[in-house]
Amino acid sequence: MLPAPFPANHSPIIRKLESIFPLTDDERQALLELPIQVTAIKEDQDVVREGDRPSRSFAILSGMTCTSKVMGDGKRQIVAFGVPGDMPDIQSLHLKVLDISVTTLTPCSLGFITHEALWDLCLRSPRIAAAFWRETLVEGAAFREWILNVGRREAYPRMAHILCELLVRLHAVGLAEDHSCDLPITQVEFADALGITAVHVNRVFQQMRADGLIETRGTRLIVPDWERLKEVGDFDETYLHLLTTGGAAA
Amino acid sequence: MLPAPFPANHSPIIRKLESIFPLTDDERQALLELPIQVTAIKEDQDVVREGDRPSRSFAILSGMTCTSKVMGDGKRQIVAFGVPGDMPDIQSLHLKVLDISVTTLTPCSLGFITHEALWDLCLRSPRIAAAFWRETLVEGAAFREWILNVGRREAYPRMAHILCELLVRLHAVGLAEDHSCDLPITQVEFADALGITAVHVNRVFQQMRADGLIETRGTRLIVPDWERLKEVGDFDETYLHLLTTGGAAA
DNA sequence: ATACAGGATTAACATGGGTCAAAGACAGGC
DNA sequence: GCCTGTCTTTGACCCATGTTAATCCTGTAT
Numbered sequence: 414m415l416p417a418p419f420p421a422n423h424s425p426i427i428r429k430l431e432s433i434f435p436l437t438d439d440e441r442q443a444l445l446e447l448p449i450q451v452t453a454i455k456e457d458q459d460v461v462r463e464g465d466r467p468s469r470s471f472a473i474l475s476g477m478t479c480t481s482k483v484m485g486d487g488k489r490q491i492v493a494f495g496v497p498g499d500m501p502d503i504q505s506l507h508l509k510v511l512d513i514s515v516t517t518l519t520p521c522s523l524g525f526i527t528h529e530a531l532w533d534l535c536l537r538s539p540r541i542a543a544a545f546w547r548e549t550l551v552e553g554a555a556f557r558e559w560i561l562n563v564g565r566r567e568a569y570p571r572m573a574h575i576l577c578e579l580l581v582r583l584h585a586v587g588l589a590e591d592h593s594c595d596l597p598i599t600q601v602e603f604a605d606a607l608g609i610t611a612v613h614v615n616r617v618f619q620q621m622r623a624d625g626l627i628e629t630r631g632t633r634l635i636v637p638d639w640e641r642l643k644e645v646g647d648f649d650e651t652y653l654h655l656l657t658t659g660g661a662a663a
Numbered sequence: 664m665l666p667a668p669f670p671a672n673h674s675p676i677i678r679k680l681e682s683i684f685p686l687t688d689d690e691r692q693a694l695l696e697l698p699i700q701v702t703a704i705k706e707d708q709d710v711v712r713e714g715d716r717p718s719r720s721f722a723i724l725s726g727m728t729c730t731s732k733v734m735g736d737g738k739r740q741i742v743a744f745g746v747p748g749d750m751p752d753i754q755s756l757h758l759k760v761l762d763i764s765v766t767t768l769t770p771c772s773l774g775f776i777t778h779e780a781l782w783d784l785c786l787r788s789p790r791i792a793a794a795f796w797r798e799t800l801v802e803g804a805a806f807r808e809w810i811l812n813v814g815r816r817e818a819y820p821r822m823a824h825i826l827c828e829l830l831v832r833l834h835a836v837g838l839a840e841d842h843s844c845d846l847p848i849t850q851v852e853f854a855d856a857l858g859i860t861a862v863h864v865n866r867v868f869q870q871m872r873a874d875g876l877i878e879t880r881g882t883r884l885i886v887p888d889w890e891r892l893k894e895v896g897d898f899d900e901t902y903l904h905l906l907t908t909g910g911a912a913a
Numbered sequence: 914a915t916a917c918a919g920g921a922t923t924a925a926c927a928t929g930g931g932t933c934a935a936a937g938a939c940a941g942g943c
Numbered sequence: 944g945c946c947t948g949t950c951t952t953t954g955a956c957c958c959a960t961g962t963t964a965a966t967c968c969t970g971t972a973t
Contacts, residue, residue, distance in 0.1 A: 482811045485897045490811040507797040512804050512902045536789045546796040547757040554762050556806035561732045561740040563814040564858025608814025613960055615922060647735045652762045863930055
């Protein structure tokens with residue numbers, strides 16, 4: 414029962430931008446004046462679908478999403494998870510037809526902003542445009558790491574790595590503490606994210622529990638030994654390019 | 664013996680930007696005035712390395728590169744190939760420490776541009792900044808497809824898919840005709856790109872040859888039946904977001 | 914309480930692709 | 944023509960992960 418409907422506000426967007434790019438007061442103000450339409454949406458709903466041609470993008474104000482692509486034969490690959498502050502389909506501002514679908518993992522509060530308003534803001538404020546560009550570059554770095562994860566790590570370290578990423582990113586937006594967080598992600602979804610089967614996800618989880626690498630209580634994940642999980646997952650958070658480095662999930 | 668040292672010029676950069684974003688005369692002129700340092704470099708050289716903090720970025724004027732990451736244990740994953748017009752480390756403009764290495768596959772002519780000059784141009788011309796941003800978004804789409812390829816396709820269609828992508832992208836820059844192109848990529852490199860072993864790359868190639876799906880003469884790739892290769896590779900070029908769609912490698 | 918549905922777990926068996934190691938093929942340099 | 948280094952090819956064997964399909968949970972609705 415994570416996110417109660419959220420008071421309408423832009424703060425997750427601004428916090429996210431500021432977490433990777435310093436803003437002036439004027440710029441913050443310009444962002445606050447963006448016309449934004451806040452919408453609540455249930456879990457397990459597609460917000461946008463592959464092939465859509467949206468006229469607006471959205472930011473996650475609360476809740477979590479996943480971004481996925483499907484193959485001809487129906488197999489699905491999740492390529493990213495979204496946390497508050499993320500704008501999973503910002504690409505649609507420039508690329509007319511979407512190559513991905515975005516699905517809610519939990520009930521979400523989403524803030525929709527028209528492409529027109531975004532374009533206008535970017536033309537008026539080159540530094541804000543640069544901040545968005547920078548966000549896209551950071552997202553690209555995460556995709557590259559995801560490729561490495563899926564392409565070169567075995568299932569066990571692969572899972573460890575993705576758990577590390579999730580924990581650090583959730584921590585960065587205040588949704589994880591004490592190496593623990595709520596992960597509303599089913600084993601089937603982990604399977605689609607890691608490029609393995611749900612059965613094998615289950616095997617890996619059990620081994621990790623047996624090894625004392627993780628504990629689970631319902632959807633809650635607890636990491637008893639963060640350093641060891643990072644080591645198993647070959648995890649180095651540099652690629653996330655957070656300004657608040659250091660004790661990320663510490 | 665691909666690329667002879669190239670007369671210094673910006674045209675690959677401009678052509679690339681224009682292939683995904685229409686430019687005005689003024690904007691083209693501003694790009695032409697960018698101070699650019701042209702350098703020839705041999706094959707199999709690292710242009711930049713993971714961990715570097717470059718003060719300039721570069722465009723490929725001729726030749727091909729690959730972009731890769733390595734794991735702690737030395738395993739390498741190639742996450743992208745670069746063709747003329749690409750700027751494989753444009754991210755360093757915003758992200759101080761590089762998360763990838765860029766290596767030449769052939770002798771290359773590279774055009775280096777300082778971050779200062781790029782920043783200056785982007786602040787003066789929001790539309791050019793937007794064009795660069797758009798390039799980054801397209802690059803992101805290619806990463807997402809790469810994740811799907813490595814995560815969900817078996818080795819045979821996975822190879823077919825990457826061959827399709829290479830052929831279409833080389834065709835878009837005039838380096839492929841008649842479903843045929845020069846591919847200066849070793850089997851070890853394909854292995855690192857696909858997340859399989861070189862031995863298995865070899866098995867797949869032989870099967871593809873036996874199936875009449877591809878022919879090779881030295882480094883030259885010939886595709887006798889383009890439609891069939893696309894089908895085997897589950898390839899749909901939409902994700903490349905080229906303006907010149909349709910008969911891409913036709 | 915009972916029934917249901919989505920998720921988690923198990924087990925038995927199959928296989929794509931990994932590993933290792935040796936041998937061939939080819940190109941460039943002398 | 945010969946040497947050397949880099950690619951490619953081959954073969955035997957093995958294991959991480961896929962497949963299938965049944966069973967077991969747990970929370971929620973009736």
